[in-house]
Amino acid sequence: MKGTKVVFNSEKLNYSSELMRALAHPLRLKILEFIDQHGAINVNKIYHALKIEQSITSQHLKIMKMAGVVHAEKDGKFVSYSIDYDVVTRAEKAVKRFLG
Amino acid sequence: MKGTKVVFNSEKLNYSSELMRALAHPLRLKILEFIDQHGAINVNKIYHALKIEQSITSQHLKIMKMAGVVHAEKDGKFVSYSIDYDVVTRAEKAVKRFLG
């Protein structure tokens, strides 16, 4: 497993760390877990269920959206969030990718 | 892949996010990659090769050591760092663990 000899450019390092950073927060993980359990779901239901502030919820969702972890789709006056499982899988492999 | 219905306690959420946080930094990833490529290696070689400050190197190594990602072993006046691949593997799976 040691010594991949693959030289990673800072672009990939930044991508990997950004992706992991988006997930490296207990509240965001909790939100993600909730979306996972409910499928596409709107902000209202998320913050009511988890008892967190609307504004904070939107902000964390935005961070995860920017990182590509979740996807937002407008549905009337609601916005439905869902998980991009491909990207999450990529995050899982982000470490593995440059380690062995 | 959706809806694991596994309820994660905040302990696990915190562990997962802490582990990911330790890796969610470009410089730390770079250091980890370097250790991976060279096996057990001391601080001096790391910061000379990567052209970063000694103090920063020690600090980042400490963060990864606290998270259990790397292991330090004293060797005379040197300190040799190596990767704990088990923990890294756990980090890879941290996301997967609560998603699907």
Place this chain on the structure above:
DNA sequence: TACATATATTGATTTTTTATAATATAATTA
């Protein structure tokens, strides 16, 4: 149209991280 609801955005503040520089400690060597 006026009002209510859902979400996003913004600005101010606090907290956490990171970087820098200096110093401390321990081991080594001249």
Place this chain on the structure above:
DNA sequence: TAATTATATTATAAAAAATCAATATATGTA
């Protein structure tokens, strides 16, 4: 033993992230 080397630690400054409160923007509804 004095000087050098390797690493850690500490204090401080700078930067980034998180929280909170308020406001803005849409959309839907009475």
